[in-house]
Amino acid sequence: MRSTTLPVIATATFGMLLALPVSATVVTNCGPNLCYEYDDAQAAAAFYGLPSFAGDDAFFTPVVFEARSTDGVGLHTNTNTDFVDATWVFSRVYSVNPLNEIASILAFEEGDYEVNYAAGQVNADLYLRAFGLNAVEPTVVGTDSFGSLGNSGGIQSWSMLTFVNPSAALTQLANNLTVTIQNQLSAFTTDATAGSEVAWIEKKLVLQINTVVPVGTIIPVPAALWLFGSAFGLLSALRRRAT
Secondary structure, three states, rough: OOOOOOOOOHHHHHHHHHHHOOOEEEEEEEOEEEEEEEEEOOOOOHHHHHOOOOOOEEOOOOOOOOEEEEEEEEEOOOOOOOEEEEEEEEEEEEEEOOEEEEEEEEEEEEEEEEOOOOOOEEEEEEEEEEEEEEOOOOOOEEEEEEEEEEOOOOEEEEEEEEEEHHHHHHHOOOOEEEEEEEEEEEEEEOOOOOOOOOEEEEEEEEEEEEEEEEEOOOOOOOOHHHHHHHHHHHHHHHHHHHH
């Protein structure tokens, strides 16, 4: 049986994770069915930029989310491996109509990379998490990863995709969630042949799509495929708008 009672006491650890700095501004953006709340001064904004919205969809267009290693020295580190880790937090994602649940949350990401010699390497990891705020339950997690070792033969594209189904995974009503998107990028060079080794990987687009359904509605398996297609459809529309 689903719980509709808000918890009186949250765990101290989770409370600290959601704590906002005194100077933070909490922004709320509502579409026809979903509202998003987020801190516009959170550290991850330096990498993701601030989100844009189209209806119920939230998306990011990062311009400085990159890991790069050149001749054994990282862009952000002084080691062979340059490593970037950033987590964007939507402190609340909730349905406008409390009788509707968030059925699926899909994160699609893409970017490009290049490795110019045999020992170079780049990697990317994606972690999508949803935590219900109506009761304390385990976090729902989706993951994906990408990696490339060796000479890429020029600039190449990469993409990752994962999704979670809060309405199916949570016992509570899935109408009030915290959603986080964590990304890790790394690039490695050895400095064995100084003056010629480069490895880099960039994130170009992070796209998140949410769907809302009435309480008790069962989402069939093909719905996940529809979500996958809709991600690419919106991505194409955004590209056409940008040109």
